Amino acid sequence: MNVTSTETKGWSREQMAELAARDIPDGSYVNLGIGIPELVAKFVPEGREFIYHTENGLLGMGPAPEPGQEDPELINAGKKAVTAVPGASYFHHGDSFTMIRGGHIDVCVLGAMQISQSGDLANWSTGAPDAIPAVGGAMDLVAGVKTILVISQHTTKTGAAKLVADCNYPLTGKNVVTRVYTDLAIIDITPDGFRLLKLAPGVTFEEVCEKTDAPLLPLIKD
Amino acid sequence: MNVTSTETKGWSREQMAELAARDIPDGSYVNLGIGIPELVAKFVPEGREFIYHTENGLLGMGPAPEPGQEDPELINAGKKAVTAVPGASYFHHGDSFTMIRGGHIDVCVLGAMQISQSGDLANWSTGAPDAIPAVGGAMDLVAGVKTILVISQHTTKTGAAKLVADCNYPLTGKNVVTRVYTDLAIIDITPDGFRLLKLAPGVTFEEVCEKTDAPLLPLIKD
Amino acid sequence: MIDKRFDTVRSTVADIPDGAVVMVGGFGEAGSPIELIHALIDQGAKDLTIINNNTGNGEVGLAALIGNGQVRKMICSYPRSSHSKVFPELYRAGRIELEIVPQGTLAERIRAGGAGIPAFYTATTVDTPLAEGKEIRTIDGRDYVLEYGLKADFALIKCEQADRLGNLTYNKTARNFNPIMCTAATTTVVQARSLVEVGTLNPEHVITPNVFVDRIIEVTDPLIESRLIAEGITYP
Amino acid sequence: MIDKRFDTVRSTVADIPDGAVVMVGGFGEAGSPIELIHALIDQGAKDLTIINNNTGNGEVGLAALIGNGQVRKMICSYPRSSHSKVFPELYRAGRIELEIVPQGTLAERIRAGGAGIPAFYTATTVDTPLAEGKEIRTIDGRDYVLEYGLKADFALIKCEQADRLGNLTYNKTARNFNPIMCTAATTTVVQARSLVEVGTLNPEHVITPNVFVDRIIEVTDPLIESRLIAEGITYP
Numbered sequence: 048m049n050v051t052s053t054e055t056k057g058w059s060r061e062q063m064a065e066l067a068a069r070d071i072p073d074g075s076y077v078n079l080g081i082g083i084p085e086l087v088a089k090f091v092p093e094g095r096e097f098i099y100h101t102e103n104g105l106l107g108m109g110p111a112p113e114p115g116q117e118d119p120e121l122i123n124a125g126k127k128a129v130t131a132v133p134g135a136s137y138f139h140h141g142d143s144f145t146m147i148r149g150g151h152i153d154v155c156v157l158g159a160m161q162i163s164q165s166g167d168l169a170n171w172s173t174g175a176p177d178a179i180p181a182v183g184g185a186m187d188l189v190a191g192v193k194t195i196l197v198i199s200q201h202t203t204k205t206g207a208a209k210l211v212a213d214c215n216y217p218l219t220g221k222n223v224v225t226r227v228y229t230d231l232a233i234i235d236i237t238p239d240g241f242r243l244l245k246l247a248p249g250v251t252f253e254e255v256c257e258k259t260d261a262p263l264l265p266l267i268k269d
Numbered sequence: 270m271n272v273t274s275t276e277t278k279g280w281s282r283e284q285m286a287e288l289a290a291r292d293i294p295d296g297s298y299v300n301l302g303i304g305i306p307e308l309v310a311k312f313v314p315e316g317r318e319f320i321y322h323t324e325n326g327l328l329g330m331g332p333a334p335e336p337g338q339e340d341p342e343l344i345n346a347g348k349k350a351v352t353a354v355p356g357a358s359y360f361h362h363g364d365s366f367t368m369i370r371g372g373h374i375d376v377c378v379l380g381a382m383q384i385s386q387s388g389d390l391a392n393w394s395t396g397a398p399d400a401i402p403a404v405g406g407a408m409d410l411v412a413g414v415k416t417i418l419v420i421s422q423h424t425t426k427t428g429a430a431k432l433v434a435d436c437n438y439p440l441t442g443k444n445v446v447t448r449v450y451t452d453l454a455i456i457d458i459t460p461d462g463f464r465l466l467k468l469a470p471g472v473t474f475e476e477v478c479e480k481t482d483a484p485l486l487p488l489i490k491d
Numbered sequence: 492m493i494d495k496r497f498d499t500v501r502s503t504v505a506d507i508p509d510g511a512v513v514m515v516g517g518f519g520e521a522g523s524p525i526e527l528i529h530a531l532i533d534q535g536a537k538d539l540t541i542i543n544n545n546t547g548n549g550e551v552g553l554a555a556l557i558g559n560g561q562v563r564k565m566i567c568s569y570p571r572s573s574h575s576k577v578f579p580e581l582y583r584a585g586r587i588e589l590e591i592v593p594q595g596t597l598a599e600r601i602r603a604g605g606a607g608i609p610a611f612y613t614a615t616t617v618d619t620p621l622a623e624g625k626e627i628r629t630i631d632g633r634d635y636v637l638e639y640g641l642k643a644d645f646a647l648i649k650c651e652q653a654d655r656l657g658n659l660t661y662n663k664t665a666r667n668f669n670p671i672m673c674t675a676a677t678t679t680v681v682q683a684r685s686l687v688e689v690g691t692l693n694p695e696h697v698i699t700p701n702v703f704v705d706r707i708i709e710v711t712d713p714l715i716e717s718r719l720i721a722e723g724i725t726y727p
Numbered sequence: 728m729i730d731k732r733f734d735t736v737r738s739t740v741a742d743i744p745d746g747a748v749v750m751v752g753g754f755g756e757a758g759s760p761i762e763l764i765h766a767l768i769d770q771g772a773k774d775l776t777i778i779n780n781n782t783g784n785g786e787v788g789l790a791a792l793i794g795n796g797q798v799r800k801m802i803c804s805y806p807r808s809s810h811s812k813v814f815p816e817l818y819r820a821g822r823i824e825l826e827i828v829p830q831g832t833l834a835e836r837i838r839a840g841g842a843g844i845p846a847f848y849t850a851t852t853v854d855t856p857l858a859e860g861k862e863i864r865t866i867d868g869r870d871y872v873l874e875y876g877l878k879a880d881f882a883l884i885k886c887e888q889a890d891r892l893g894n895l896t897y898n899k900t901a902r903n904f905n906p907i908m909c910t911a912a913t914t915t916v917v918q919a920r921s922l923v924e925v926g927t928l929n930p931e932h933v934i935t936p937n938v939f940v941d942r943i944i945e946v947t948d949p950l951i952e953s954r955l956i957a958e959g960i961t962y963p
Binding site for chain 4: 344441
């Protein structure tokens with residue numbers, strides 16, 4: 048796939064995942080969140096090897112099994128059937144979060160409800176009074192994993208900005224996000240705030256700025 | 270062996286160990302300190318089964334191997350060659366002290382330099398300026414194991430009392446000892462201080478009192 | 492002879508009293524001791540505090556225990572249920588309490604409870620609403636929150652193989668919270684897919700050493716939660 | 728392809744700098760990575776802080792490293808050596824520092840260091856001289872002392888089997904501190920009695936998952952410390 052030559056405006060879910068995969072160094076230990084982040088595993092660049100960690104106790108997670116081969120006792124953090132690759136290992140939750148909280152996982156790819164210009168992430172609760180809070184392992188991941196990549200649509204279904212000056216949803220973690228891949232752009236979190244790294248095909252800087260509720264610094268030309 | 274019929278005055282090391290073994294309930298998880306306590310394993314009363322824990326990572330420790338069968342990678346906390354019984358398991362030091370500190374070991378038998386009337390134990394250092402402090406696992410054991418039995422000669426080689434009002438050696442733990450087995454007597458630590466439970470053959474209450482640097486309450490007759 | 496085997500599932504949970512704190516192993520359906528949970532439903536203990544990562548699925552197993560009104564409080568990381576409205580409905584009706592704990596903190600609190608560690612510091616939840624009201628300490632320039640160890644009166648555990656002494660192995664990702672919960676309960680009750688002779692398990696491969704186990708019952712062909720749900724089965 | 732194998736023992740420790748904090752696995756001679764230690768003697772790094780339960784035996788392995796004047800400070804639970812005057816002499820001469828830590832606290836501090844737990848409370852050492860100067864906190868009516876996680880720049884580890892990814896198994900009580908030290912060092916160097924193909928180790932039986940391992944060297948027939956000492960051999 049040549050991402051930049053596609054005629055469609057913006058990136059698909061698969062394209063966002065592929066772009067994120069390209070930024071993960073060879074040999075990385077990677078934890079993939081539920082949803083679009085799971086697609087990253089399909090796009091490991093040629094010549095690179097990643098080892099996938101799933102927090103429910105498996106290092107060396109492989110792809111979904113063939114239909115009919117599912118084992119209800121071999122699942123990922125999203126509770127979907129997976130496989131184990133050669134060289135895998137099983138362990139209990141205490142040891143699994145030793146890996147996460149102890150800084151042993153290199154990269155985590157997560158979804159987001161909001162990302163602030165200082166890298167705050169909100170992805171577990173709207174804070175609505177009737178919402179049932181459900182945090183899972185997200186707070187441990189952002190606290191313990193060195194590089195947090197976020198894949199997300201640039202705006203909500205109703206068009207509201209997800210990249211904001213300050214999150215008004217309850218935080219998952221403060222100053223934790225490294226880079227965001229949206230359908231419109233790749234944006235770095237820098238000490239100066241959001242900075243454009245790459246525009247999706249057919250998307251203009253002005254359009255991204257308009258859909259971002261915080262200042263967006265332009266691309267630094269080589 | 271019938272302990273009470275022996276002609277010798279006082280108890281031998283083996284007899285002290287046997288007396289301690291008799292007080293350990295069937296099915297107990299037991300950790301034995303280095304020295305006389307190790308002898309306890311030889312005297313498990315008929316019909317009882319103990320499971321021995323050694324803090325360097327083995328549950329289900331068996332007796333020493335036959336000469337020539339020693340494995341330098343199968344040792345006890347005293348770094349002596351041991352065996353593993355059927356049903357044994359190996360684990361790392363973190364898990365081993367989860368067993369100890371977490372209160373999962375029922376009984377620990379230790380040696381002593383001093384025992385106070387309130388159950389304080391000193392068994393790791395004389396506090397002398399040129400002494401090299403070496404605590405090993407003793408402080409963890411007294412902090413975490415429910416029942417601490419002590420086997421010790423009643424006095425030091427120079428005749429000084431080891432059962433004292435207050436320890437003047439650095440403590441291993443405060444108010445931790447349950448019962449003491451010496452060559453002269455079995456003595457309980459009670460809220461009121463030392464209380465005689467049993468006299469060794471040929472030993473009088475007065476003699477034990479004389480060699481104890483704290484009040485000794487008499488035996489409670491049935 | 493040490494023998495922790497029980498004769499019936501029912502007898503393994505008979506003495507769980509009202510008000511007990513019960514850890515239940517499993518992550519979703521994987522490693523969930525469904526027969527032990529169903530026995531607890533039959534037994535009827537009430538006002539329970541249940542510690543589990545989730546709140547069950549469908550209307551079987553943990554969801555059924557909750558639905559049966561036996562649970563006063565859930566301590567978990569992710570109470571959103573799959574194919575289940577049991578917990579959400581009770582929660583929105585104010586009829587069940589919820590203590591939400593991040594998954595890693597939940598695991599570490601259980602591990603700490605079993606390991607005689609009454610409290611520890613972690614960076615997880617710092618600067619989030621879940622740290623509100625908790626002690627924050629700065630160590631080497633980073634902020635950490637104080638969390639306390641968790642213990643339980645009973646743990647209900649599912650394993651793969653067990654011997655009569657209580658040595659356990661697990662199956663794949665059904666291991667999850669089970670081994671740490673074994674360490675943190677006063678009484679650990681285990682359902683094993685197979686009972687093996689003492690000496691069968693390689694001492695290098697034992698995951699839960701027998702010191703952490705109190706009761707064992709063999710359940711050779713355990714119910715599979717997702718299949719029950721697919722078939723529309725409910726419990727009791 | 729991820730491949731953590733190194734070609735020579737020497738190269739696995741070549742970059743350990745003066746002043747490094749180095750965890751050394753083993754309990755006495757069991758699990759002691761003697762070839763890695765000897766390579767560190769050859770390499771000559773100085774002012775090291777060494778974390779090990781003991782201080783070595785005879786004049787080989789850890790005792791030889793200490794005797795060679797490379798160690799500024801020992802962190803250990805039991806520095807009395809068997810068949811060795813190396814540590815006691817240096818200690819009494821004021822030429823080596825000693826931080827004495829109870830064995831269980833040492834293990835937990837290492838485990839905490841690896842697990843992202845900067846500090847925890849334990850009842851061990853309360854009311855003893857080893858708690859002096861440390862924070863005491865009363866939790867549920869019992870006193871506990873605050874202890875801090877331990878980390879290292881390097882860990883030197885001995886294992887039984889390893890694959891190129893870094894999955895490890897151990898042999899009997901040679902496991903001891905090795906698995907927890909693997910988690911607590913920036914760079915974990917492992918000597919393995921045998922290297923096996925990826926996929927050989929059963930995922931249920933791996934003790935150290937590969938994420939904790941950085942460098943692997945096969946040492947098929949490691950020196951046995953007690954035999955060297957019995958034969959009067961010293962190093963270098």
